[in-house]
Amino acid sequence: MFGRLKSVVAAGAMLLAGWTAPAAAAETTIGISIPAATHGWTGGLNYHTKRTIERMKAAFPDVDFVLTTSSSATQQVNDVEDMLARGIKALVILPFESDPLTEPVKAAKAKGVFIATVDRGLSQEGIEDVYVGGDNPSYGRTAAEYFKKKFPNGGKIVVMRGIPTAIDNIRIEAFNEALKGTNIKVLDMQYANWNPDKGFEVMQDYLQRFPEIDGVWTGDDDAALGAIEAIKQSGRKNVAVLGGSGMNKVIKLVVDGHDMVDADIFYPPTLIIPAIELVTMKYATQAPISGRYVLSSPLITKDNAAEYYFPDAPY
Numbered sequence: 616m617f618g619r620l621k622s623v624v625a626a627g628a629m630l631l632a633g634w635t636a637p638a639a640a641a642e643t644t645i646g647i648s649i650p651a652a653t654h655g656w657t658g659g660l661n662y663h664t665k666r667t668i669e670r671m672k673a674a675f676p677d678v679d680f681v682l683t684t685s686s687s688a689t690q691q692v693n694d695v696e697d698m699l700a701r702g703i704k705a706l707v708i709l710p711f712e713s714d715p716l717t718e719p720v721k722a723a724k725a726k727g728v729f730i731a732t733v734d735r736g737l738s739q740e741g742i743e744d745v746y747v748g749g750d751n752p753s754y755g756r757t758a759a760e761y762f763k764k765k766f767p768n769g770g771k772i773v774v775m776r777g778i779p780t781a782i783d784n785i786r787i788e789a790f791n792e793a794l795k796g797t798n799i800k801v802l803d804m805q806y807a808n809w810n811p812d813k814g815f816e817v818m819q820d821y822l823q824r825f826p827e828i829d830g831v832w833t834g835d836d837d838a839a840l841g842a843i844e845a846i847k848q849s850g851r852k853n854v855a856v857l858g859g860s861g862m863n864k865v866i867k868l869v870v871d872g873h874d875m876v877d878a879d880i881f882y883p884p885t886l887i888i889p890a891i892e893l894v895t896m897k898y899a900t901q902a903p904i905s906g907r908y909v910l911s912s913p914l915i916t917k918d919n920a921a922e923y924y925f926p927d928a929p930y
Contacts, residue, residue: 642678642679643677643704643705644678644702645678645679645680645681645703645707645894646680646695646703646706646708647707647891648682648685648695648698648708649661649664649682649683649684649685649709649733650684650685650709650711651684651685653686653810654835654837655862655864656809656862656882656930657884658929659884660887661684662884662929663885663887664682664891665682667888667891668682674899677899681698681701688711688716689715692715692719695716696719698723699728703728704728704729704898705728705731705894706720706729706730706731707891708720708730708731708733709732709735710736710737710780712735712778713779713781714738714779717737717738717742720732720737721739721742729894730743730744730745731745731893732747733746733747733887734747734782734886735780735782736748736781738781744904745893745904745906745907745908746906746907747886747889747908747909747910748908749909749911750909750911750912751782751789751912752786752788752789753912754786754880754912755790755791755792756790756792756793757913758857758880759789759790759792759794761878761880761914762799763794765830765855766829768798770799770829771799771800771827771829771830772801772802772828772830772832773804773818773825773832774801774803774805775804775805775807775814775817775831775834776805776806776807776834777807777834777838778808778809783834790832802825802828803821805820805821807835807838809837810838811837811840811841812841813841814833814839814845817841817842818845818846819845822845822849829855830854830856830857831846831854831855832857832859833856834858834859835859836861837862838858839865840865843875846875855876855877857879857880858880859880859881859912860881860883861879861880861883862879863926863928866915866923867924867926869915869920870920870924877917878914878915879920880915881912881914881923882912883910893908
């Protein structure tokens with residue numbers, strides 16, 4: 616299944632390089648619904664979404680796009696309903712939260728709309744025709760393996776969850792499973808919303824409640840920056856901070872040998888690109904598309920950080 620989808624993406628790249636959509640192609644409107652740029656990762660997501668729409672529209676002028684960015688799950692539900700009223704044939708959606716968006720997307724599916732979910736997915740399986748995302752179980756396991764290697768004799772760590780979504784649950788479940796049988800103790804887990812201010816607030820709480828903390832997994836680089844600042848202000852030493860997603864600023868800390876940050880986990884906002892391309896190919900070339908397209912989440916260390924550092928990118 617993965618290979619078939621990758622082949623379609625590769626074919627799309629060749630088409631973009633030198634093919635013009637036939638004049639007889641059916642006119643299609645594709646709706647794209649994503650969260651607003653509330654933090655760095657979604658800022659990168661917005662940038663790559665707009666850039667990809669421009670490229671697809673230039674290559675396939677008979678395919679139209681409607682893009683909405685939502686600052687809440689409620690707003691995104693309304694955005695999806697408005698798109699349905701406009702007669703979209705396909706919906707590419709990265710849910711602000713999984714639960715509130717499941718029924719609206721399910722309703723769109725019942726009306727014959729082709730559904731592609733990105734990253735967070737829905738709380739009910741089987742609704743989407745295509746899923747594009749990162750390897751979330753691997754993301755959680757990678758974090759656990761990092762701490763197991765960092766503290767082979769055991770250690771005390773705290774965790775910051777993201778927001779209530781399917782991917783956050785998957786990551787945490789894999790993380791907990793991978794830590795079973797070790798001497799690493801998780802002192803607490805709290806939601807930090809993948810946000811630097813909330814990360815700072817949660818880390819302050821942890822530092823006040825726990826006199827000994829060896830490491831913190833923030834689950835996200837924005838939250839990691841908040842945690843780093845809280846630790847710095849507290850004067851606490853020897854706390855390892857592991858974020859995730861591959862923010863340039865955090866990767867630069869890895870490259871520079873920061874005393875708290877020696878690794879990161881890759882989870883790129885560019886995953887929106889193949890989702891938009893795949894759905895566009897379906898209508899521009901009548902290519903049958905279905906299945907799951909999963910991007911890996913490797914550990915970034917000083918040894919390989921240069922491969923993931925793009926200083927000119929917005930995230």
